Amino acid sequence: MTANLTKTGHAPLRFAGYAAIFGKxxxxxxxxxxxxxxxxxxxxxxxxxxxxxxxxxRPEQQIGWIDVVGEDARGLRVVASVxxxxxxxxxxxxxxxxxxxxxxxRVKQGRALPDGRELHDLDIMEVxxxxxxxxPLARVHYVENAxxxxx
Numbered sequence: 001m002t003a004n005l006t007k008t009g010h011a012p013l014r015f016a017g018y019a020a021i022f023g024k025x026x027x028x029x030x031x032x033x034x035x036x037x038x039x040x041x042x043x044x045x046x047x048x049x050x051x052x053x054x055x056x057x058r059p060e061q062q063i064g065w066i067d068v069v070g071e072d073a074r075g076l077r078v079v080a081s082v083x084x085x086x087x088x089x090x091x092x093x094x095x096x097x098x099x100x101x102x103x104x105x106r107v108k109q110g111r112a113l114p115d116g117r118e119l120h121d122l123d124i125m126e127v128x129x130x131x132x133x134x135x136p137l138a139r140v141h142y143v144e145n146a147x148x149x150x151x
Contacts, residue, residue, distance in 0.1 A: 012064065012081035013090050017140035019069075019101040019127045020076035026135040029116025037076055039108075040123045041069060053080045054128040055089040057104055063089045066127050075138070076103070078127055089129055099140040100133035 022034045044051065051066035068079040078101070082090045092098040109121035133139070 011085075011145075012083050013085055013094055014067075014079065014081050014144045015093060015140045016077070016079045016142045017099070017101050018075045018138050019078050019103045021135050021137045022071075022073075022075045024135065024137055025116060028134050029113075030119055030134070031116065032075070032119045032122070034071065034073070036119050036122045037071055037124055039121060041071070044124075051124065052126045053082065054104075054126050055087070056130055057102065057126070057128045059126075061087075061089070063087055063129065069127075076124075080127065082129075093129060093140065093143060094145055096143075098129060098131055100130040101138045101140060102128045102130045102133045102135070104128065 020032050020037070022032055022036075025031045043049075051069060052062045053064040053066055055061040055063045063084040064080055064082040066078050066080045068077075070077055082093060084090060089098070104125040104127075106123040106125070107117075107119060107121075108123055109119075111118045111120065129140075
C-alpha cells in the first residue's frame, strides 16, 4: 500500500473546519445566509474546478487544496489537505498556533443594511488558513497529520 505523498515526500497535513458561519455577523458587518454558496459550489463541481487553499489570502502562497466542501446547517464546512508540508503555515497549523479560516469571494447577490450587508449569493474563489478571520467562529476544528504515523 502506498501513501499519498507531497512533493517533499511527506503525507499531507489534513484538517476540517468551517470557512463561513451562517447567520452570524462578521467583523466587517457581513452576514452570510444559508444557500449563499450553493450555485458557486454546483458550478465548480460541474466544471471540475478545485478550490485552492491559500495562506493568508496570498495567491502566490497556495499551500494545498480543498478536498471536500459543502453547506450544512452551521455554515460552509471544508476538509482540506496542506500539501506544502514544510511551510510555516503547515507548522503553525500542526502546532495549533493558527486555526482561523476565511474565503475569497465575489458578491453576486446581497442586500445593504444600515449596519452591514446580508449576503445571499457568493462566488467562492479560494479558502485560506488565516491568523485572524473576519468571522471569529470560522475555525479549524480537527487536524490530522498522516505523516506523523509514517515518520
